[in-house]
Amino acid sequence: MDSRVTYDALADVYDLMYPIASPDIADTVDFIAKLSPDSGRVLELGVGNGRIALPLAERGLTVHGIDGSEQMLAKLADRDADGKVVTTAGDFTAITTGETYDTVFIALNTFFAPTSADQQVECLRRMREQLAEGGRVVIEAFDPLPYHQQEGEKTSTRYLSPRSVMIDSTHVMRDRQLILVIHTVVDGGEPRPTQELIRYAWPSEIDMMARLAGLRLVDRFGGWKGEPYGPQSQRHVSVYEAAGDEAAGTDAPGGPGDRHGSV
Numbered sequence: 001m002d003s004r005v006t007y008d009a010l011a012d013v014y015d016l017m018y019p020i021a022s023p024d025i026a027d028t029v030d031f032i033a034k035l036s037p038d039s040g041r042v043l044e045l046g047v048g049n050g051r052i053a054l055p056l057a058e059r060g061l062t063v064h065g066i067d068g069s070e071q072m073l074a075k076l077a078d079r080d081a082d083g084k085v086v087t088t089a090g091d092f093t094a095i096t097t098g099e100t101y102d103t104v105f106i107a108l109n110t111f112f113a114p115t116s117a118d119q120q121v122e123c124l125r126r127m128r129e130q131l132a133e134g135g136r137v138v139i140e141a142f143d144p145l146p147y148h149q150q151e152g153e154k155t156s157t158r159y160l161s162p163r164s165v166m167i168d169s170t171h172v173m174r175d176r177q178l179i180l181v182i183h184t185v186v187d188g189g190e191p192r193p194t195q196e197l198i199r200y201a202w203p204s205e206i207d208m209m210a211r212l213a214g215l216r217l218v219d220r221f222g223g224w225k226g227e228p229y230g231p232q233s234q235r236h237v238s239v240y241e242a243a244g245d246e247a248a249g250t251d252a253p254g255g256p257g258d259r260h261g262s263v
C-alpha cells in the first residue's frame with residue numbers, strides 16, 4: 001500500500017481531519033523555530049499541505065518540504081501564493097534535496113508511514129545526509145502501546161464538519177507492528193473509504209535505528225511544549241544530532257556550545 005495513494009485520496013478532507021489553526025501547530029512551530037538559528041534552514045519530511053511549514057516560513061526561516069503526494073503539495077501551493085516554502089515531490093526515504101539544513105524534522109505519525117524497519121532506517125539516513133554541521137533532527141511519534149495491546153478491530157468517529165464525519169476502523173497486526181486504518185468519509189453521498197497502512201516503532205527502537213543512520217539522541221520530550229517525557233506520555237518529540245557532534249561540545253540543546261538555543 002502506497003502512502004502517496006492514501007494522501008492523494010485524503011487531500012480534500014485533510015484540513016478537516018487536522019485543522020490548520022490549532023494550539024499544537026503553534027507549539028510545533030515555536031519548538032522548531034527556537035531549536036533553529038535565526039533565519040536558519042529547515043527541512044520537513046512529509047510536508048503535506050504546509051500546515052507547519054507555512055507558519056515556520058512566516059517566522060523568517062527558510063523552509064523546504066518533501067512530499068510524495070501531488071494532491072497534498074497542490075493544497076500547499078494553493079495556500080502559498082508567494083512560494084514561501086520550497087517543495088520537492090518524491091519519496092523521502094529515497095531522495096534528498098541535495099542541500100543541508102539546520103533542522104530536519106518529521107511530525108505527526110509521518111515517521112511511521114514507511115511500512116518496514118528498513119525503510120524507516122533509510123528515512124533516518126536521508127535525514128542525516130541533509131543535516132548541516134551542528135544541526136538537529138526532530139521526530140514526533142505517538143506511543144504505540146495502546147495499539148500494540150489492541151485486541152480485534154476498533155472503530156471511532158471523527159467530526160469533520162456539520163455535514164460530514166469520518167469513520168476510522170483500526171486493525172493492528174501486532175507481529176509486524178502494522179496498523180491498517182480505513183478512513184471512511186460519510187457526508188450524505190456514497191461513503192468514501194481510504195486505506196492507510198503504518199508501521200509503528202518503539203522509542204528505543206527509533207533510537208537504535210537512528211544510531212544505524214549515524215544519529216544520536218540528545219533530548220526527548222512528551223510534546224511540543226517541551227513537556228517532560230515519562231511513562232504517561234502519549235507521544236514523544238525526540239531530538240537527535242549527528243553522532244560525532246558530541247565531540248564538538250553540542251551534547252544537549254541549550255548546553256555549552258549549542259548555537260540553536262534551548263527548547
Ligand SMILES: C[S@@+](CC[C@H](N)C(=O)[O-])C[C@H]1O[C@@H](n2cnc3c(N)ncnc32)[C@H](O)[C@@H]1O
Pocket residue numbers: 003004007008018045046047048049050051052066067068069072090091092093107108109110113114
Ligand atoms: C500525516 S501527513 C502530515 C502532513 C504534515 N506534516 C502535517 O503535519 O499536517 C503525512 C504526509 O507525509 C507524506 N508521506 C508519507 N510517506 C511519504 C514518503 N515515503 N515520502 C514522501 N512523503 C510521504 C504524505 O503524502 C502526507 O502528506
